[in-house]
Amino acid sequence: MAQTPSARSSVRDGVVAVSPLMVGVAPFGIIFGVAAAASSVGSGLGYASSFIIFAGAAQLAMLQLIDVGAAVVTVVATALVMNSRYVMYSAALSPHFRELSLGARLALPYLLVDQAFAVSIIRFQEPSDPAYRRRFFLGAGLGLWTAWHIASGVGVLVGAQLPEKWSLDFAVPLMFLALLATAVQNKLPAAAAAIVGGLVAVIFQGAPYQLWLILGTIAGVCAGMVAQRVRP
């Protein structure tokens, strides 16, 4: 940063940086809303979860597990294992937020999702002052938050009206498939994590308390670690 940018332009920088990713969030949010309206969770709580949780993949997995009758502990534990990646994001961003007030450091993480993390960690590689970083992250996070709420709100509203024969419930595994392709990025250890994770989830499909998802995830993570040691 040669000169200090104005507060408004710093926030706008964040929104602009995240805007291509908002396009990807839109169908995902609509699918979530549709799935929530069709599930036993219902549209009210489904939409409320966009405020309370604000993590699309975990919200979708939660719907899926609740609908197959998983225990409360299983659903919560599974979602939290999924969201454990935020610890990694938080650790990576913390040096950039160190100078901020405690209030900012407690409030900003609410907006910490994959997309806001991705654009911020790239931008913060350039030198900038703490106020710029705070506003940039706020813009990116709020931009994505707004897109997610509009999309999941639209999904909840139209979801109830869509005919069942359209098989729109198939959109849920499709969304996870798209996320899977992004997460693997043609890297070998990540591919190993995916293959083992998927197979273990299939093998343990009949496990008590719907533990298949957690077992698959843990096995997949172990496979990724092993593969990375063998061929990084």
Add this chain to the structure above:
Amino acid sequence: MSNWLIVLGIGIGTYAARVSFIGGLGKRRLPRSVERALTYVAPAVFAALVLPAVLFNDGAADVTPTANPRFLAAVVAAVVGFATKSVAAVFVIGMVTLWLLDSLT
């Protein structure tokens, strides 16, 4: 009631994960190995969510396109996904393939 508990529990836990280092543990760093392990959570969990959902049909694994068109539609969508990394493309191609297979049977 229990669904509300689930949403609140996940919400609190998720915020705790997000705020962990930024809010409190500011000067500490995650051990390298833990950081590595966390990068594999995403591919593992997404695959674990997809494969059973498209493989099982009425409780049994089934890959025949007539009885379980979702498996073949997912394979087609996966090819598109890995080639384009586009959420929209995966969604459109996957749904259209399923509708086509459905209309053929």
